[in-house]
Amino acid sequence: MNGYERRMNIIEYLQNSDKAVSGKDLASLYRVSRQVIVQDIALLRAKDYDIVSTNHGYILNETKKVTRVFKVKHSDEKTQEELECIVDYGGIIEDVFIYHRRYGIVRAKMNIRSRNDIIHFLEDLKSGKSTYLKNVTSDYHYHTVSAPTETILDLIEKQLEEKGFIAQLQDYEPEDIKKSS
Known part of the structure; x- marks a missing residue:
């Protein structure tokens, strides 16, 4: 070590x-x-x-918070699995956003910290006429994730990669999108 x-x-x-x-x-x-x-x-x-x-x-005294933006892609059916990969390793899903070529960045706060928060989020979507923000951009979307340490963010990234959720930035996306908050 x-x-x-x-x-x-x-x-x-x-x-x-x-x-x-x-x-x-x-x-x-x-x-x-x-x-x-x-x-x-x-x-x-x-x-x-x-x-x-x-x-x-x-x-x-205080928990220092570090953040990282993950670009991900998955079907609606894999949403719960993706979110659990993050919270199970101690991450907080601060938001979800998309990059639209015409509209730019469209963002929604999430503040998901636990499996219970995930269940409430999924139930809220099912009970209304809304759909996932990712559906506007063919399932591509981003999450700003916070955690107490970079080590935890590394573990989350590894888990997302192993599950096949991580997506690569495209040429048309701004270079600093991963720093966008």
Whole structure:
């Protein structure tokens, strides 16, 4: 495990802990010295993670959120599976948007965090006369996904790729569409 991976794991560990975690415990867990952990914490703080040192150990005050845009394509029947790939790995589906050659970016907020949110979303669509936004662009669409770490976003991307959901950007799409929020 390299330093970056260790620091991302430290963040995830602190986020999942319901109490302060000592530098000694982190050092033992990651098989490094306590001084390495102190340096890791300093680097994480420099990246705007709000880590507080107490006399009982480290606490992560606020969850830092990173985002990534995924371009995906699938049928209506695969919508639930696609969304579950994201939330099951700890991602939050912030929105869905399409890029239309004539209308540009058309976006809708989603804020889907759990399988329960997915069920409500799907039920809402079934109960009305609306259809999926992706149907305007032959099933191609984008999701802005947030997560506590880049590692989680990498896992989500890998899962989406394995399921065949990831789609490639086309020449006519703006280069910065993946940064669009």
